[in-house]
Amino acid sequence: MRSVHWKVSAKFDSLTIREPLIPQAHSRLLHAARWSGARERDLILGRLRWVSGFLLEWELPHFVKLGDGGPIADIAKVEDLHDYLYLLLGGMPEAIPIPAVPVRFAWVYKVGVEG
Numbered sequence: 737m738r739s740v741h742w743k744v745s746a747k748f749d750s751l752t753i754r755e756p757l758i759p760q761a762h763s764r765l766l767h768a769a770r771w772s773g774a775r776e777r778d779l780i781l782g783r784l785r786w787v788s789g790f791l792l793e794w795e796l797p798h799f800v801k802l803g804d805g806g807p808i809a810d811i812a813k814v815e816d817l818h819d820y821l822y823l824l825l826g827g828m829p830e831a832i833p834i835p836a837v838p839v840r841f842a843w844v845y846k847v848g849v850e851g
Contacts, residue, residue, distance in 0.1 A: 762810075764791070764798035765841045769848035770806070776849050781821060784847045788817050799837060810835035 744752040768784045771777040784800065788811055791798050797812040800820055809820040 762797045763838045763840070763842040764796065765844045766791075766798060766800045767844055767846050768800065768802050768806075769846065770803040771849075779849055780847055781824065785817065785821060787845060787847060789814070792817065799835070799841075808835065808837060 739754045741752045741754050766784060766787055768780055771780050788798065788800060792811070792814055797810070799808055800811055800817070801808040802824060807820075807823060809816060809823075811817050811820065
């Protein structure tokens with residue numbers, strides 16, 4: 737009943753249903769907190785890897801970002817995630833190119849130390 741567009745239905749004397757608003761196919765962000773030590777780093781990156789891997793299993797591309805001003809990456813396959821984690825751990829000399837990032841995200845999932 738909520739999806740019926742009543743005004744348009746009355747105007748045209750036929751039932752008109754509203755189209756559900758579907759978020760952009762690629763407007764999800766995993767926002768990882770910055771860490772202060774090796775234990776926090778391992779915990780945060782482990783959680784980031786798990787959540788990102790879960791999204792990739794369901795073929796849901798997404799962005800990952802470290803902190804407020806940290807690097808951001810477009811993750812569409814497992815190799816993208818590995819490259820980003822390698823970058824965060826300081827092993828990759830060249831930076832990942834900055835992707836075109838949506839102005840707003842359909843949802844943001846924060847990954848941190850707290851559960």
